[in-house]
Amino acid sequence: MSEMEVGMSQNSESREAESSEAVFSEAVSSESGSPRLLAGSTAIVTGASRGFGLAIATALVKAGAEVVGVARDAARLAAVAEDLGAAFVPVAADVADPALPARLLTAHRPSLVVLNAGATPEMRPLHERTWESFATVWETDVRQAFEWCGEALRSPLPAGSTVVAVSSMAAVGGGSPLSGGYAGAKGAMRFVASYAAQESERAGLGISFLTLMPMLTSLTGVGRVGVAGYAERQGVTVEEFLRARGPELRPEQVADAVLTMRDGRAANGTAFTLTAQGLEVLR
Numbered sequence: 001m002s003e004m005e006v007g008m009s010q011n012s013e014s015r016e017a018e019s020s021e022a023v024f025s026e027a028v029s030s031e032s033g034s035p036r037l038l039a040g041s042t043a044i045v046t047g048a049s050r051g052f053g054l055a056i057a058t059a060l061v062k063a064g065a066e067v068v069g070v071a072r073d074a075a076r077l078a079a080v081a082e083d084l085g086a087a088f089v090p091v092a093a094d095v096a097d098p099a100l101p102a103r104l105l106t107a108h109r110p111s112l113v114v115l116n117a118g119a120t121p122e123m124r125p126l127h128e129r130t131w132e133s134f135a136t137v138w139e140t141d142v143r144q145a146f147e148w149c150g151e152a153l154r155s156p157l158p159a160g161s162t163v164v165a166v167s168s169m170a171a172v173g174g175g176s177p178l179s180g181g182y183a184g185a186k187g188a189m190r191f192v193a194s195y196a197a198q199e200s201e202r203a204g205l206g207i208s209f210l211t212l213m214p215m216l217t218s219l220t221g222v223g224r225v226g227v228a229g230y231a232e233r234q235g236v237t238v239e240e241f242l243r244a245r246g247p248e249l250r251p252e253q254v255a256d257a258v259l260t261m262r263d264g265r266a267a268n269g270t271a272f273t274l275t276a277q278g279l280e281v282l283r
């Protein structure tokens with residue numbers, strides 16, 4: 001995951017709110033006094049049991065949304081439900097299951113779907129791989145984007161809803177030479193989301209399909225394995241590798257980026273890179 005470091009700046013330019021729902025009305029939490037901008041809305045977050053997905057689910061619950069959280073490990077999801085309370089609805093399932101999106105989109109009618117679940121590629125060079133190990137991320141991440149974006153159009157999701165595909169900056173840099181098909185798969189997710197956006201536009205469905213491309217960070221599962229692998233390849237310690245890269249992207253920043261994209265505070269665009277310095281539209 002030799003991701004291109006791009007200078008980022010937070011862009012506060014507004015894009016017109018597309019939501020026809022009342023879910024972003026300024027309901028205010030009586031407990032904290034803080035705005036609960038998503039009160040009354042439902043979101044589906046895949047990979048919600050840890051890493052970026054857990055941070056996204058937590059931020060959405062705090063903002064007042066009901067969050068349907070998907071991952072395979074039921075025990076870990078139950079622990080999250082214990083922490084986040086009744087607003088978190090755990091669903092133990094494989095995101096690549098083609099029957100899953102229709103079941104969950106019909107049952108919950110979300111206004112936000114975050115396709116964040118991702119396989120962790122084992123780290124090894126090309127010539128030491130089987131095709132199966134090269135294709136792991138395609139079978140999970142790309143298939144997830146394919147199945148869920150397709151169903152979002154077919155069902156269809158309500159006008160004003162948003163689907164965010166969590167891709168990676170590996171897809172805009174020099175690739176991921178030790179991570180097999182990772183960079184290509186994350187690039188394919190962006191294409192799938194953009195194809196879905198075109199179909200939404202053609203049919204006048206009013207569904208936004210956006211792509212978020214975070215930079216490598218050792219603070220969550222996929223990145224931790226990547227950082228260890230690339231540090232070893234360079235013959236440096238993990239600490240030395242990280243020091244040379246500068247500030248690490250934190251999961252809370254990923255959560256904040258998803259909310260920023262959803263509520264129209266990001267620059268006008270459909271794909272965004274994200275570093276510790278902020279979110280930037282990819283032209």
Ligand SMILES: NC(=O)c1ccc[n+]([C@@H]2O[C@H](COP(=O)([O-])OP(=O)(O)OC[C@H]3O[C@@H](n4cnc5c(N)ncnc54)[C@H](OP(=O)(O)O)[C@@H]3O)[C@@H](O)[C@H]2O)c1
Nearest residue numbers: 047049051052071072073094095118216217220221222223
């Ligand atoms: N960390 C980084 O540096 C980085 C950088 C750019 C992009 N990303 C992308 O961001 C996303 C999250 O990464 P992360 O580092 O936060 O990952 P993580 O900590 O390893 O968490 C992955 C989550 O996805 C779930 N998951 C994996 N395979 C699944 C499947 N087949 N069905 C359902 N759930 C599944 C996991 O739960 P179960 O195992 O229980 O299913 C877990 O909740 C991934 O798509 C990743 O490619 C990460």
